[in-house]
Amino acid sequence: MKSSKKILSLLQELKKKDKDKSFFQQSMKNLQLDEGDLKDLTYFKKSNYTRNLLEKNSEFELIVLCWEKGHKTPVHDHNGSLCWTKVIEGEVLESVYKRNLVENWRFCSPVASTTNLKKGAVSFISDKVGFHSFECRSLKAVSLHLYCYPIEYCHTYDLSFQTKKKRELSYDSVQGMIVS
Ligand SMILES: [Fe+2]
Secondary structure, eight states: OOOOHHHHHHHHHHTOSSOOHHHHHHHHHHOOOOGGGGTTTOOOOSSSOEEEEEEEOSSOEEEEEEEETTOBOOEEOOTTOEEEEEEEESOEEEEEEEEOTTTTTOSEEEEEEEEEEOTTOEEEEOTTTOEEEEEEOSSEEEEEEEEESOOSEEEEEETTTTEEEEEEOOOSEETTEEOO
16 A cells, blocks of 8 residues: 555544544644655546545545536435545535435535635545535645545435435546556
């Protein structure tokens, strides 16, 4: 693995025993990381943002997303996992949607809040908080995402048609090796 010292020490910390939600939150907040620390682990594509796996074990998953301007995710849930996002470079707009209680929690309401996440910002979401989507607002952006527990699949939501789809999650690179 081509990880920097900072990534290795983050992974060491995240593997400590007796962790709780605030431990993960604090670890992400304390983390001082630049794009250079992720050299050899970032991978950009013109067509879409990329998902790049750094670590996956029974407790958590750590991935890096690499964005170009205009790249966006669909509105999605996190299949019961807790999710922290830290922007390492650039700006990413996060839109949060509340779950709709009426339709058996299947669908979500129009956007409840939007936040322009700049370098160093940390955001948290879980299915209890709601669903979200991201859009890259700068020429390029890099963000770090911590999932507890790992996510094999999520659901995406089309707000116009109020439909929900299961989406298997894949990677564009794994520990610096391009796989797609
Ligand atoms: Fe997400």
